[in-house]
Amino acid sequence: MAERDGTAVRVAVIGCGQIADAHLAQARRAGAEVVAVCDATRHMAEQAAARWRVPAFYEGPDAVDAMLAEARPEVVHVTTPPASHLPLATRALAAGAHVYVEKPVTVDAAEAVALEQAAARHGRLACAGHNLLFDPVIHRLRALVEAGALGEVVHADAVMGYDLGGPFGALLTGDPGHWIHRLPAGLAHNNLSHPLSLVLPLLGPGTPAVAHALGRRLRPERFGDARDAFHDELRILLEGARATASVLFSCRIRPAQLALTVYGTRRAVHASLDARTLRVVEGSHLPGPFQKVDWARRDASAAGAELLRRSADLALARLHYFEGMRQLFAAFYRAARTGGEAPVPLADARAVAQVIDAAAAACRRADVAAQEACA
Template identity: 40%
Template sequence: MTLRMAIIGCGKIADGHVEQIRATGRGEVVAVCDREPLMAEQLATRMGIAGRYTDAARMLAETRPDVVHIATPPDSHLALARLCFEAGCHVFMEKPFALTEAQSRQILALAASHGKRVGVNYLYNYEPPGLMLEGLVQRDALGEIVHLDTSYGYNLSGDYGLAVMADPGHWVHRLPGKLFHNVLDHVLAKVVPFLDDRIECQVLAFRRRGPTGSAIVDAMPDELRFLLRSGPVTVSGNVSAHGRPVSHTLKVVGTTDSVELDYTARTLVHSARWAQPSALGRLFPAWVQARQFARNGWHNLGLFRRHQYHYFQCMRELLVRFYDAVEHGTADPIPPARILRVTRIIDLIVTAMATPSGRSTTDTPTEAAMPEVAP
């Protein structure tokens, strides 16, 4: 079966969706849609796509896609998802999945009522280190998880950052959590498999950069620290626009072993152990670590030689699993419970940012609140 695909939202990320849909070999992009005609036209022309629309309902009626990728700002996701489900389409959503947990629940309920699949682009779980971590957890190689420490950097001097800083009307400024609301999915999607829905949250958010003179732009904080507790598991998080080099890391501390993941370098190494007595023993860990990094390097070289090291290779892996769920009825690569947990914690962080104490909690577990066993 060859899936017929369509894309709603023709911004920069849409290029990645088109490229990776084609790379999977699972379907054809038959149409693109954007309210701004020029955006739809330029994407369709560059990518050689026949259908180009400014009205989503008309596109769905005329092209009848099997799967629609929604790559618009999150405040439009609920309405667009409803439109797609009612047209008989499965939906793959760009993050953030929705504006709030309540909207996320509505989207998931609509998918279930129409018998359709819905996915979200939590792509970094499918980077090489994320897949390695998945294997370690499935083998119970780390023991019980004690703590996770996650760090995510953001460059406000990059193309996207400059657009946000220069335009007070940019949609990021409309989000309740502003910049953080747009990037927290990347941070939280990697840790929620180890948590349940009973979450305590403490937050510190502030603006480190100087004033610009725009009240809207200056209202956007650019440094975030948060601490979560879910039963016996804790999470510390750091989102920084100023730390250099720009980081994207995760440390997972277990009762048996601990690992450190670098998503930029695509490495996973086990934390150093000092097993030998006396000062002589301190000579060995550095060599053991070097050997682990070398193995990661050779593994990545092998992926490169097999043409599996593309920047969005992780999205390709996620899409293959999502299309398997659509065509063959396999499990959702991102389960609904995990999507809800991410959006619930984002709600908690946004609430805590607006609270003088910086705290917020939830202790109302749902049917989907049980911890998962693998990321």
């Protein structure tokens, strides 16, 4: 619940681009009162306010400060391009608001540290926008891990596909000046927070080492500018205190999907975030060829159970795409009202940023070496 004293948490959103629609919808579903939206351009702020029936909108160079002073939100969502996250979130914190920052939370780890320090200095909460941690299927997976059902975690494997032909892919391939092209790791940088936020908690304390990172450009060159520069595949191998992980971001795999497999000393578990299904792999103790039949039976049984779950969810209107976002918002609003801890602390965002920094640096070194070899 977003209420404690009978009033809903007052929320404002800075940045009225594509992802803002999800924030506005899920903030309302989480019980918040959206009091204002803000954007650098009038038409973006005005259309968001009109479509979502938000009572106030602010635009222009002084819009943020005016909104903070007049609308007085308790929680501010920052949904602008990543390069502006730190200054905007810091201004909201200084005005007394708690902040929720969309992923990637900052451009690099140094900015993540600066944001942590700003939140501590102003005594406000800052929550990282790692909403997939609260997706129902990941909640089920984490419960299995925490209960010891898998034994000790040995390895995690995350795969994220991306369709460049989709609506957002069309935006960045159609505009060489798009902010995506200014991120250190390009398109992958904007998306790696999702799989990394899922695997890092499984690897033990501390930030894992990037044992290897490989970026590849496999699409044909078409533009002769920044649109040809970003890697359309990025592979990262991580070594943590207790386990290892591999992460693949690819614009080539079909279907484009996000999946996580965790291997333990007793069992493995596979989660599909697109299907919102979970399959526990236990193996078989039957002899010879019967073992193969038993494995197939277990797979079919698990698939049937998940089909029944999803069918029930469909009948009860529970298959919301951003359900994890709603649950994270609700948890953050409760923490803001009760003085609790942020459900996804900035330390998690810092760890993700450190991995992306290291992977991006490794890819740049490899690119330079390849260019020198061709010279």
